[in-house]
Amino acid sequence: MKEYTENELRTKAEAYCAKTERCPMEVEQKLGQWGADEEMKARILASLEKDRFIDTARYCKAFVRDKYRFARWGRNKIVQALRLKRLPPEDIRAGLEEIDEDEYSRMLREVLAQKEKQVTGRNDYECAMKLIRFAVSRGFTLDEVKRYIHQASDDAYLD
Template identity: 65%
Template sequence: MKEYTEDELKYKAEAYCSTAEHCPSEVISKLNLWGADDVVTEHILEHLKKERYLDTQRFCKAFVRDKYRFARWGRMKIAQALRQKQLSSEDIAAGLDEIDETEYCENLKELLRQKSKTVSGKNEYERNTKLIRFAVGRGFTVDEVLRYIKQKDPDEFMD
């Protein structure tokens, strides 16, 4: 494995952070992979933060937007993923504030609508239990799911 100087590592880290939003734990992993020691890693992280290559709040906001829009995750799953990335509660909360409530509810309704077409059960209770389990696995709370499951017409998950 090639050994890099601190400047080379700094440039590699800048390039890595320029391509997409990353959190500090991801950058630390990359630096460790490239052979940086703890002192060098700390210097590079400070530099990246100072030059705004690395911004945890910006990362959280982008992560949340991508996950609820494209992956259609619920708040619980998004928050858990951000906690696994060792981000602060304040940054996670700021990211979750980015969620557009109307779009979020539409995502949940559409997920339930699609899943209800493929879910079968002996009775309505069993079918609804499967739908709830599915949506909770996607990171939505039971309360959020029940708001739509309890409606009479399964084809129209509306408020």
């Protein structure tokens, strides 16, 4: 494996961060793979943060937008993923503000309606439990899911 100077590593890290938003933990891991020691990692990370190649608040906002719009994750799963990346709680909270409540509710309804077509059970209760387990595993809160299932069953009686 080639040994890199600190400047070469900084340049590689800048290019790595320029491609897409990165969190400090991802960059630190990549620097480790490239052969940087702990002191060098700290200096390079500080430099990247100073030059705004890394910005945890910006990263959290982008992560939240991507995960709830494209991966269709709920809040809980998003928060858990951000915590695993060791990001500051205040940046996580700021990131969650990116969620548009109407869009989020609509997305939850769509995800559950789509899953509802695939769910089979002996009775309505069993089907509802399967939907709840599915949605909670996607990171939605139990209250959010119950609210949707309750609305859906009310709507069914209106037909």
